[in-house]
């Protein structure tokens with residue numbers, strides 16, 4: 001039987017080699033991402049086409065198949081993180097009118113790039129312990145906007161997150177200033193008709209309750225247009241596009 005110290009040294013050598021290889025793998029991922037971006041290739045691929053990562057090397061017949069699969073999953077998670085950081089070192093803040101697709105896009109980026117997902121409305125609901133519609137009804141819109149600004153300001157030190165902002169966030173300049181400090185601001189747009197088709201069955205948006213029609217949406221959109229445009233670093237039109245297409249376009253423009 002070998003001496004314990006000998007075995008320990010072998011394990012330490014393995015660990016050093018693993019770390020060296022992992023580091024190298026991350027460098028390649030970074031290089032691949034930059035290369036894809038420079039040549040205009042898709043950066044994410046299809047949501048349902050599962051990335052295989054190191055499992056692609058083949059695990060069947062391996063002695064530690066299950067353990068290796070778990071490690072491969074972690075490497076895949078790290079790969080997504082590195083890819084996200086290569087594309088955007090700070091945060092991605094999504095702005096746009098209600099129904100522009102902010103939540104769908106943030107879910108997709110969370111899944112495909114392992115980004116932390118933050119929905120400002122969700123943070124407000126959690127802080128106040130009641131749905132948005134009740135906050136508007138019981139405490140008023142001005143109160144909601146104050147809380148919204150506090151939440152936005154509390155996100156200043158975040159990194160690597162996708163921040164899905166409520167549709168009215170850009171109406172206060174202080175919010176835009178806070179977001180700009182740590183995020184690329186991405187404006188998602190859609191026609192009033194598309195917006196209506198996306199929001200018509202929801203009762204969660206107090207501003208639209210009782211106003212579910214193209215004229216009202218067109219009018220409010222027009223009032224907000226200059227604030228959205230002024231805040232945006234990047235703009236992506238969403239009409240007729242899949243979430244995957246919108247995200248590819250967004251990342252290519254970052």
Ligand code: S3P
Pocket residue numbers: 096097098099102121132165166167168169204205206207
């Ligand atoms: C609002 C948009 C909503 C929510 C609130 C007010 C707005 O968020 O913050 O109902 O003024 O545009 P979504 O844009 O996510 O629907």
